[in-house]
Amino acid sequence: MQFNTVMAVDRWIDRLRMRSQIGDEDAARLRELPYEVRMIDANRDFVRLGEQTTHACLVADGLVGRFSQTAGGQRQIVSLHIPGDMVDLHSVVLQRSSSALQALSATTILRVVHGAVEEVAARSPAVARALWRDCVVDAMVLGEWVQNIGRRSARARLAHLLCELAFRNGAIGHDPRNFPMPATQMQLSDACGLTSVHVNRTMRRLSLDGIVDITARHVHVHDWRTLAVEGDFDTGYLHLPAPVVAAITGRLTGAAG
């Protein structure tokens, strides 16, 4: 258990270092950031809308959704976060959140006090810049979601989302052809701006067409090339380093069709 949480911190730092130059000393300081472990049941909202936050949340295990709600109570998931993601890094610099957080499966969170992060950032311009940059990458992902929801069919939306998750999971060491996806179809529909019924029918068709399926809370990519084409997917917006992209693409297109 303790091992697991340390691993999450390392994953987070590894990903920061993929995108920004961070010296070993700075990395060590980040690794020593104090945190508080918190286990959260599936389907629990653990940060409410408009709440004043004092901690940032690093996902150690499980899946977290950031969402907001219309007056009519309809949910829209605005971003999805896998282990190694700092869900609300932005809250370090903007405490009042304009969205809420929900655990989509049983999840363990590492809560880091804003002040501690700020302190490391204040000491090192390189760290400050790295954190700023990661916030910007999160924004790029959001932009891609706007495009996905605004201009793609249900089938393409789901395909695109699964492509994104394949790469993000690949970047933290999972098999991009077979990675955890504990969200329900209802939650997927909230992420794609669809209804759960339509997600069901569409996923079913993707599965029958031999492209992807989700079984046993895992995504299984059967035909990467088709999936990427149907999802109109390009890795650029994730801003992963070229060698990482190449390695993951290799695993996705490699042995066994």
Added chain:
Amino acid sequence: MQFNTVMAVDRWIDRLRMRSQIGDEDAARLRELPYEVRMIDANRDFVRLGEQTTHACLVADGLVGRFSQTAGGQRQIVSLHIPGDMVDLHSVVLQRSSSALQALSATTILRVVHGAVEEVAARSPAVARALWRDCVVDAMVLGEWVQNIGRRSARARLAHLLCELAFRNGAIGHDPRNFPMPATQMQLSDACGLTSVHVNRTMRRLSLDGIVDITARHVHVHDWRTLAVEGDFDTGYLHLPAPVVAAITGRLTGAAG
């Protein structure tokens, strides 16, 4: 002309200072940032997808859209920028853009070299933090757009967008009941994930219902309260200071229904 561009820089700094504490000296340094004026015709794309950028763009006049395109060529405008906005502040920290920029009307842009901005940020942690924070606010707006496009009807989407623009224009000193909106219905449709035909019909109905209309390239808000309700609008995500919100709301609900 020169007056106009200086005013744009001031508007930008004013907005930064609305959200963050910036000392007078730091503000002066920002005001002295060197730039290059560039006039762009309506409908010109002036930053292409994936381009390596060396400058950030501050809008002095006109309207700019950040967008991306599907393989099929469908556009999705991901953010809209009015005078005083630094369209791609994020590019300071992430040079390779994963979206393109388009002038939606005749526009004048102030191009500021990344290095100059970075230098000011490096000298002052307060400035660095302010810029980071503004990037985060941009991301919050993006999140609201995801929600808007994913979960609201065409009528609500347009109403919400116009509410947002009323506040953003109000914050730079325009009359929030009557502000410039030079975009075509086609461009509005690209921003809302709709077709231009449907935007037309929907705007027409909003106008007939006496809520808002767009004439002579200006938005005219006739019934703010209804507009805000229909658009399911809450100012929170814009992260404007309470007194500014109050002042704009006052002008919107004040004299003449």
Added chain:
DNA sequence: CGCGAATTTGATGTGCTTCAATCCACGTGG
């Protein structure tokens, strides 16, 4: 074994798209 949650399926409705004209405002040249 039995309960509740999630998935799956069917039938029906509709908001938005698509395609195709037509209309209108505005700028431009004769």
Added chain:
DNA sequence: CCACGTGGATTGAAGCACATCAAATTCGCG
């Protein structure tokens, strides 16, 4: 000052992707 061209707004008709409602089935778990 009018003819003309062009981009945008407007309107109509028809179709479809997705929503809605409702029920049945399967899965996971105590």
